[in-house]
Amino acid sequence: NAGVTQTPKFQVLKTGQSMTLQCAQDMNHEYMSWYRQDPGMGLRLIHYSVGAGITDQGEVPNGYNVSRSTTEDFPLRLLSAAPSQTSVYFCASSPGLADLRQYFGPGTRLTVT
């Protein structure tokens, strides 16, 4: 099992550009999430999903879109990148319901100039 994979590992964007961060898991987990990590702020939840076709907003959803068309994939879209979105992004999956252990991907470091 590859676990949770994320691409790309690094990305530099100009303000106003759009892009999609990819996330895939091969553990057949129902739940998936996106977090951003900024110094001194821990991990903040952007969006999450409890199954294919079901998504919801977390703490900091503005400027991001998600969709979940399959169990395996959970892409995060930045619609119009802003410098405030410079961060490290982590995707995570968990079995769900009574088992909320988060299995994290390796992260994507995004810089917006």
Added chain:
Amino acid sequence: AQSVTQPDIHITVSEGASLELRCNYSYGATPYLFWYVQSPGQGLQLLLKYFSGDTLVQGIKGFEAEFKRSQSSFNLRKPSVHWSDAAEYFCAVGARGNNDMRFGAGTRLTVKP
């Protein structure tokens, strides 16, 4: 929504000394509680979890944590710290059937020789 406070941003301990990292949570129902560790430049790894039952839970790498409902706390402990324990530690809270997981801001642990 639930929230987590980790009061200590940075802790320094000597190798071989005992360690306690504090975590306080806010949640109206029975929480699911977690401790994760992140080594520099790495993703997050689960140390231990509390779902129900025995309030003292054992984790990997010799760590343990105690759930105290009356104090809304879930402090992480280790009797003797090793240099390899230097990392950032995150407490997190969730709820059964809900993927809205909230993390604390983290505590950075430095281990002195």
